[in-house]
Amino acid sequence: MLTPLHSAPTPDTGEASGCPGQTIMRGMSTAPAIKIEPFKVACSSCNLRELCLPVGLSKPDLEQLDSLVATRRQVARGDTLFRTGDAFQSLYAVRTGFFKTCVSSEDGRDQVTGFQMAGELLGLDGISNDRHSCDAVALEDSQVCVIPYDQLEELSREFTDLQHQFHKIMSREIVRDHGVMLLLGSMRAEERLAAFLLNLTQRLQARGFSASSLVLRMTREEIGSYLGLKLETVSRTFSKFQEEGLLDVKQRQIQILDQAGLQRLVNSSNC
């Protein structure tokens, strides 16, 4: 997805690079397992506040939120943040890094249900049962803010903006899922991949990254699982896009050469 390192485009003011691909490690290189960050970054000064839970909150509400999000957690690439069956206690806001979520059935089939980047929330599935119903796996070294769920409920009883914002986030997830159903139910391979790329770049752009160049953080197989395709089909479709001059593909480095062309692919039922 994003620039390999640095050259982070135009994030906000405030501390901390929101640049996925970079974690904040001051002095203490790779420390073991879960960590509570010694220096705190409040929601109120986080450069992700316009993408995350704090959207639209007033100053005083924001300060309340700061009290809620007390801990961070590092998740190394390949590790799971939570897995199916785990007791549900917290939601997680991605601070840096990149995740996938996937569900799996008894018989071993599995399906990637989403990819999450900075500012996006993980764990909403757990509310329904008090257990998580999917796995969340870091696709690169990542950092999340831990949001204890019972405290969030409590606080959102007091602050209506927070309550409303939280409901919007859940609803948005539902709407997003419906979009994926549309994709899986009625699009052909090229349309799916085009829609996927446009969605990724759009979200990256909202985070201040280039609209035309990205580094995929996931394998062809993971893309395929998300899109209901086999990895070979994903690979072939990338190659086809390249032949047609829509993309420049070098492994996981993608340059979008003709965004309008991709867009045309997405909204044209056939041909």
Next chain:
Amino acid sequence: MLTPLHSAPTPDTGEASGCPGQTIMRGMSTAPAIKIEPFKVACSSCNLRELCLPVGLSKPDLEQLDSLVATRRQVARGDTLFRTGDAFQSLYAVRTGFFKTCVSSEDGRDQVTGFQMAGELLGLDGISNDRHSCDAVALEDSQVCVIPYDQLEELSREFTDLQHQFHKIMSREIVRDHGVMLLLGSMRAEERLAAFLLNLTQRLQARGFSASSLVLRMTREEIGSYLGLKLETVSRTFSKFQEEGLLDVKQRQIQILDQAGLQRLVNSSNC
């Protein structure tokens, strides 16, 4: 078990037929537009209270809920309860009847995203934008309880059980959607249809209906849209199931002859 489903508890005695296929029409046949029912049925005495928003609420909370749900609305078969772009104001709980929701893309593709029966909530998609992002269409003459959303937010600030229950319902919708993604992304036609039938019968059973006999309220085309298949494929698959002795199919009348056989189909990746 990975069928996309709501696990719904025990059916219930009580007033009002929750029977899909039957609507309550006393005297006043097709009256114009929206109607406020002259006789009221409170949530606290509704026979759907174990399937709907009131689940788990204590007596006093329930009485509060009664004050919230003041109006009903009749929706005739074929009419829409709301459509994409409509301003969002209320959620709707299906009291009697049967609905489908569908999203559509610019280019006219469309996708059924769900079927809703008595006790299920409609309209959660609207929260994210203050506009609905899908159409809800009655597949038979239906009646819904209107739940003004701002009042629900207000009330759920006061009653934590209600708040929690509402969050669970939203989360359950997300989990259900993930199940559908799994189905669309990784199952073959027979598996999809089998999963669909098992899910339907389970939900009907939770409402006190037979586990083995059902009347489909939707066309082959609508089933196909939901399952990402063409109507001919749905029809052929029904015929195949009949040949194999799994079902007895007479148009929309379905008898399930071998539930275990269907179940086996669903959880066996291949062969």
Next chain:
DNA sequence: CGCGAGCTTGATGCCGATCAATGCATGTGG
């Protein structure tokens, strides 16, 4: 340097889409 995970590319076959015709139920007007 060699190993392995991930990616690309080719050859082949199958599942489900598509096109087309017929059947069946319901409803309407003559």
Next chain:
DNA sequence: CCACATGCATTGATCGGCATCAAGCTCGCG
């Protein structure tokens, strides 16, 4: 009551997109 229209379902024949199987290829890493 029948003739006819309409909407939905079934069934057949054919076709095409994507899966599958099978090599190689690339690149990062111990």
